[in-house]
Amino acid sequence: MSDWKEIAKFAQEIAHEAGNLIRQEREQQTVSLNYKTHQELVTSxxxxxxxxxxxRIQQRFPEHQILSEELAPDYSSPELLQSQLWIIDPIDGTVNYARNHQMCAVSIAYAEAGQVRVGAVYCPFLEELFHVIQGEGSYLNAKQLQITMQTELRSALIGTGFPYNREERPKLIPKFQKMLESCGDIRRIGAASLDICWIAAGRMDGFFETLSPWDFAAAQLVVREAGGKIGHIGEVPPNVPPELYGLDLIVGAPAIFDEMQQVLRSA
Structure with missing residues (x-):
């Protein structure tokens, strides 16, 4: 077993360093824009x-593997997902970032044997660092987090998001409508890692969306360690670690999770 405290300290340091970099880039107005597939924005x-x-990871841990949004290998590989693996999103919420919104973050997770052990999600524009070690609780800066005690879905504030690929958006509409009819209200922040961390902080009560591992790997551990539940609308394939499987992801306070899942499955 690796020294998770050492890894967590390192993850927090590089999250801060990367966060300061993207903040400086925006302040100095040196950011250029390009597009990947499906009109997905990527900036310099x-x-x-x-x-x-x-x-930084390669210098410190040259034997570890890296799964990154910008230079992603095939994350369907069982060998990769079971390795000593860093899962990173250099800017979660790129559109927000490019449009001078505050809601974007650097997300860094470390996993072993398909389980996320360490996470750091840093929003440099709010100076908020969500950080977590498996089995030791989750924190926002120095404050330990506790999941909201929301007990009724009809009063709950639920987060979600929409895919870049326009052809995929109609599939979400029935789920969105069902949830909107069932919950108190819906929010779309535009950065899934923060959506999920905000559940741990009590700012929202639940979340649903289809995501890639780098979008939620760190944040889901933040929620688990704060007392929340993570699951899916459907079944997880047997060769994929559930903590890294993003199709139809559901995150929520324990008392409303089952009802959220039932509502989304009925769509």
Whole structure:
């Protein structure tokens, strides 16, 4: 077993370093924009942040593997997902970042044997660092987090998001409508890692969306350690670690999780 405290300290340091980089890039107005497939935005700051994080990890832990949004290998590989693996999103919420919104974050997770052991999600524009070690609780800066005690879905504030690929958006509409009819209200922040961490902080009560591992790997552990539940609308394939499987993800306070799952399955 690795020294998770050492890894957590390192993850927090590079999350801060990358966060400061993307903040400076935006303040200095040196950010350039490009597009990946399905009109997915990528900025020069994404690439610089990715390069910084990857280089730091490779220098410190050369034997570890890295799964990154910007330079992603095939994350369907069982061998990769079971390895000593860093899962990074250099800027979660790139559109927000490019439009001068505050809601974006650097997300860094470390996993072993398919389980996330350490996570750090840093929003540099709010100076909020969500950090977690498996079995030791989750924190926002120095404050330990406790999941909201929301007991009724009809009063709950639920987060979600929409895919970049326009062809995929109609599939979400029935789920969105069912949830909107069942919950108190819905929010779309535009950065899934923060959506999920906000559940641990009591700012929202639940969340649903289809995501990639780098979007939620760190944040889901923040929620678990704060007392929340994580699951899926459907079944998880047997060769994929549930903590890294993002299709139809559901996150929520324990008392409303089952009802959320039932509502979404009925859509």
């Amino acid at each position: 700051a994404d690439l610089k942040s990715d390069q910084l994080i990857r280089s």
